Amino acid sequence: MKSSLTEGSTPEQLPVAHEQQNERKDGKQDGKQDGKLSLFRLLLRDRFATVSALILVFIGLTALVGPSLMGDLATKQNLLFANKAPFTLAYGWEYFLGSDSLGRSMLARLVVASRTTLSVALPAVAVALFVGSLWGVWAGYHRGWRENVSMRIADVIMSFPSLLLAVVVLYVFSPSAANIVLILALTRIPIYLRTARAESAELQSRTFVDAARTFGAKPNAIIVRHVIPVVLPTLLTLATLEFCYVMLAESSLSFLGIGIQPPDVSWGLMVSQGRQYLQSAWWLSIFPGVAIVVTTIAANVLAAWLRIATDPAQRWRLALPRKRLIARIPAKEAKP
Amino acid sequence: MKTATDQAPAKRSRAAAAAAGAGTAAGQAKAHDVVLQVRDLAVDIRTHRGTVRAVNSVAFEARAGETLALLGESGCGKSMTAKALAGIMDPVCDLADGEIILNGTDLAALSPKERLKFAGPELGIVFQDALTALNPVYTVGTQLGEAFRIHRGLNAKEARVEAIDLMKRVGIPEPESRINSYPHQFSGGMRQRILIAMAVALNPRLLIADEPTTALDVTVQAQIMQLLRKLREEGQMAVILITHDLAVVAEEADSVAVMYAGNVVESGPVSQVFADPRHPYTKGLLESVPAHLERGAQLKSIAGSPPELHDIPDGCVYQSRCPLVQDICRAERPALRPVAGTPVAGNSGAPGNAGTGNPVAGTPVNIPSGKEPRPARTAACHFSEEINNV
Amino acid sequence: MSEPLLKIDGLTKTFHVAKSASGNTRLKALDGISLTVGRGKTLGLVGESGCGKSTLARTLMMLESPDEGTVSFEGTNPFGLRGKELLSWRRRVQMVFQDPFASLNARMNAGDIIAEPWATHRGLYPTSREREARVRELLHMVGLRPSDARKSPQEFSGGQRQRIGIARALALNPDVIILDEPVSALDLSVQAQVLNLLNELQKELGVSYIFISHDLTVVRHVADRVAVMYLGRIIETGATEEVFDHPRHPYTAALMSASPKLDVSGTKRDRIVLQGELPSPLDPPSGCRFRTRCWKAQDICAEVSPEPQVLAAPDGTKHVAECHFPLDSIKGLTGATAAATAGAAATATAAAAVPAQ
Known part of the structure; x- marks a missing residue:
């Protein structure tokens, strides 16, 4: 065992003296005792990740309590105030972000739409994650025909243009929120299925899994105890990225008119409805568009941070001081 | 930590002269000439817990036609020392101090560009894991010919001829047909031969072998060691062998430098060091090897484990595990000084230092380069005389 | 027992x-x-x-x-x-x-x-x-x-x-x-x-x-006892000291010889260095598997796979080896090395073992 500090290795490979393990100040990486707390502290070290997390929390809160605060502002039509420009309080605080062609408050509509958008995106991701992961882990662990059949099914689903599939299904059946969630979930299942299968297949040949087999542990017990805890962080990171995709997909569907139907409102629908007014009332499409973009970026940044933070072998990268990475051979004259 | 600053200007002009001549083919060194001299080498690593010293005041020398083991x-x-010598340290490591004098040129004082001229013609390095050290997408012929194309300016065809020659030199059968194969198509032993071939392509004066046989089977190990011996003889190279295997050192090396926690704690000819160790760590290692003890007898093992780099104590680095430890060991780090009763070469210190066991802190071992007799025995311990009383 | x-x-x-x-x-x-x-x-x-x-x-x-x-x-x-x-x-x-x-x-x-x-x-x-x-x-x-x-x-x-x-x-x-x-x-x-x-x-x-x-x-x-494996077969078994000091199978002798010893008495020892490579387990040699690297191989080694023979051990323990020409128990390892270094060329395929020094 050489000890060499390369990019991929960690300081953990340096041997630890038993006597010196008593004193563990901020210590070696994160001790199990500090589990959750140190994850939080790690988050605070990364400014971008912290900001992203805050944004997502803010949007989540908006979706939760916003609509009740807005009351019926989102639906109240007032043609006197139609198509008013934003960034002025002249018409009252509720029209700070402008109004649409029916005089409804943009601010209120954005808030209410956030709930709709999230209530489609989050369940879709959750269902796909749950079904895809369990299926993938099972297929990957057992290998053989189970793996092959599962992968072929995944291939079939993935080779359908997902938007086309969604259009067809939602046209045939009514485009209710539940149907949208189901079809979005179905088209995303293969992502989790493949990832979970690949990780599970690699894990099941690892030595500690072999060790468990030597005790006579049943496959399901091994999957629950060894495979899922290792695979879960990757899948959660994937889910965060998928969240963005699903949100955009729902926006596209609404844009095409087969997603959320009026009088319900989602960000995608708002973008669609503002299409014909782009020249005259740009805020009708731009604000909901910005909302989508901001949420997506925040989720992406957080996902990138999460990927490193949930891997015990990589976590040290987040704790490094930000210094120069290029070595210089120091000039001899500088020596005392 | 002393650096010979007054000698620096003279060294630099010599370095410039030597660098200018480095491109030409190196002539063979005479047997036992000092090829490499390392003094006060120190390497720092920047970690998230601060800067640690991974290599500290390391000094040794390598002679032509001989093997020095870093154990x-x-x-x-x-x-880390090997990487510092070869100039391939990670970006988070800094060469904090020291001189690496290869045939009169101080490598540590050169710029990276000048340093590159040395790689290949003067210095070759063989790594441990041949499969990861070879590029899987290039054929063996391409990789072997690389040194010739870069340093001798040969074209692809000429380089190929040289490559086939090289394969013959290292004993790869049917080189003409195998030159177009990829690394994964060779066995472990063959791959290691290819790595060795790449290292000796330009007949370097110094060959560094970093655990070259650790990943190989015992019978293959014997073959590789035989090959290294042959190449060393042919080219009168100095070989630095890095290993953790005492038996390999005993059989292959002429002199040894024992390292612990970044410091050299003992050095000298292998037969002397192993027969009569003067540092408790060396002694402990030798006693850990299962010799012809009665089965069922307990091995004498060294208690504890090496200190973490962040926690290396002031004073002697071995104090936490040493059976001879006293207060002075905790207060003062013993320097690497000559062992009493052994022939000493050109020591600047008074004979009194060598004769008694009195610690004289900070006395460097100052051996002038050039033509000098057998390497001195040194040990970094306040009680190197009393070792055998344990 | x-x-x-x-x-x-x-x-x-x-x-x-x-x-x-x-x-x-x-x-x-x-x-x-x-x-x-x-x-x-x-x-x-x-x-x-x-x-x-x-x-x-x-x-x-x-x-x-x-x-x-x-x-x-x-x-x-x-x-x-x-x-x-x-x-x-x-x-x-x-x-x-x-x-x-x-x-x-x-x-x-x-x-x-x-x-x-x-x-x-x-x-x-x-x-x-x-x-x-x-x-x-x-x-x-x-x-x-x-x-x-x-x-x-x-x-x-x-x-x-x-x-x-x-x-x-x-x-x-x-x-x-x-x-x-x-x-x-x-x-x-x-x-x-x-x-x-x-x-x-x-x-x-x-x-x-x-x-x-x-x-x-x-x-x-x-x-206490040791078994030596080569390409899927056990080619020698016996009490540890017996097998290490008096190996009867050429491969065991080569293994013992190739293994570096911690001995600083300064005497350079002769070593058996096997030539050739380990054959692929997919395509083992016919007859005795070790014959392609063995310096004692004869024609019979390619035709007939050797059966395990119980050999006499001086300490009375059971010593079994699979070889048509097991090494002499008296001469032991040094004798084997001498035979190998005599450079007897194998009549089978690969080249003979070569001495180290």
Whole structure:
């Protein structure tokens, strides 16, 4: 065992003296005792990740309590105030972000739409994650025909243009929120299925899994105890990225008119409805568009941070001081 | 930590002269000439917990036609030393101090560009894991010919001829047909031969072998060691062998430098060091090897484990595990000084230092380069005389 | 001699691989392996990569099932067991793996790792208090502290991780522990500590070991009997001293000779350095598998596969070797080296062995 500090290795490979393990100040990486707390502290070290997390929390809160605060502002039509420009309080605080062609408050509509958008995106991701992961882990662990059949099914689903599939299904059946969630979930299942299968297949040949087999542990017990805890962080990171995709997909569907139907409102629908007014009332499409973009970026940044933070072998990268990475051979004259 | 600053200007002009001549083919060194001299080598690593010293005040020399072993367990800094010599340290490592004098040129004082001229013609390095050290997408012929194309300016065809020659030199059968094969198509032993071939392509004066046989089977190991001996004889190279295997050192090396926690704790000719160790760590290592003890007898093992680099104590680095430890060991780090009763070469210190066991802190071992007799025995211990009383 | 604890007879295991250079798709990893292990004794298993020792370990642990042959553990054949009986048999043979980093799940803490076997064998320590107490006891037995139970593997050194692995293997109170290169990945000083630990445990608990290693000095120190494997066959077995000092099979002699010795008396010893490469297990040589690298090979070696012969050993122990021309027991290793260095060219294919110095 050489000890060499390369990019991929960690300081953990340096041997630890038993006597010196008593004193563990901020210590070696994160001790199990500090589990959750140190994850939080790690988050605070990364400014971008912290900001992203805050944004997502803010949007989540908006979706939760916003609509009740807005009351019926989102639906109240007032043609006197139609198509008013934003960034002025002249018409009252509720029209700070402008109004649409029916005089409804943009601010209120954005808030209410956030709930709709999230209530489609989050369940879709959750269902796909749950079904895809369990299926993938099972297929990957057992290998053989189970793996092959599962992968072929995944291939079939993935080779359908997902938007086309969604259009067809939602046209045939009514485009209710539940149907949208189901079809979005179905088209995303293969992502989790493949990832979970690949990780599970690699894990099941690892030595500690072999060790468990030597005790006579049943496959399901091994999957629950060894495979899922290792695979879960990757899948959660994937889910965060998928969240963005699903949100955009729902926006596209609404844009095409087969997603959320009026009088319900989602960000995608708002973008669609503002299409014909782009020249005259740009805020009708731009604000909901910005909302989508901001949420997506925040989720992406957080996902990138999460990927490193949930891997015990990589976590040290987040704790490094930000210094120069290029070595210089120091000039001899500088020596005392 | 002393650096010979007054000699620096003279060295630099010599370095410039030597660098200018480095491109030409190196002539063979005479047997036993000092090829490499390392003094006060120190390497720092920047970690998230601060800067640690991974290699500290390391000094040794390598002679033509001889093998020097850097012996130590994992984390002792031997691989880091090798990388510092070859100039391939990670970006988070800094060469904090020291001189690396290869045929009169101080490598540590050169810029990276000048340093590159040395790689290949003067210095070759063989790594441990041949499969990861070879590029899987290039054929063996391309990789072997690389040195010739870069340093001798040969074209592809000429380089190929040289490559086939090289394969013959290292004993790869049917080189004409195998030159177009990829690394994964060779066995482990063959791959290691290819790595060795790449290292000796330009007949370097110094060959560094970093655990070259650790990943190989015993019978293959014997073959590779035989090959290294042959190449060393042919080219009168100095070989630095980095290993943790005492038996390999006993059989292959002429002199040894034992490293612990980044420091050299003992050095000298192998037969003397192993027969009569003067540092408790060396003694402990030798006693850990299962010799012809009665089965069922307990091995004498060294208690504890090496210190973490962040926690290396002031004073002697071995104090936490040493059976001879006293207060002075905790207060003062013993320097690497000559062992009493052994022939000493050109020591600047008074004979009194060598004769008594009195610690004289900070006396460097100052051996002038050039033509001098057998290497001195040194040990970094306040009580190197009393070792055998344990 | 007392009834052996574990008896293996004619064990054969073939793998099917997708493709190979010779077109052969059958890899015979084990070809008629026969071994015995006595109660409280250590059997050393040596061999180089590709010889099948890992496959043998996995088969004994029932991670693979053999194609032919029998395993008899105190009279019972575990491969014939099902369900509850099989589960209770699994407790009797446990394994310590080579890589102390890969064999422990980095996301569990040490206590959970050691206690994991009991999740499948619930009857052993039903209450959580019993389990905790037993974990503390096991940690103490392997030289770790009770507070270490809450730490995760990254916080331990290689030697300490290996101790956790040993504690886990002991959790089910087995009769036989298979150790697959348990100290190869460890530093020398740590190696000695772990070997001492294994020794103490054997004395205290009376457990038998099957010790697989490529390091001959270690095997010599720990094993009572040793078996040498080459390309899926056991080519020599006997008492440790006998086999090491008087090897009868040329391959064993070459192994002993190639292994570097810690000897500073300054006498350069002659060494047998085998030429040629290990043949692919997919395409083993006809007749005797070792003939392509053997300096004693004759025509008969290519035609007839040698049967195991019981050879006379001076200390009365059983010494078995598979060779048409076993080495002379009196001349021993030095004699073999002399014969090899005489440069007798093999009439079979490859070149002869060449002396080292």
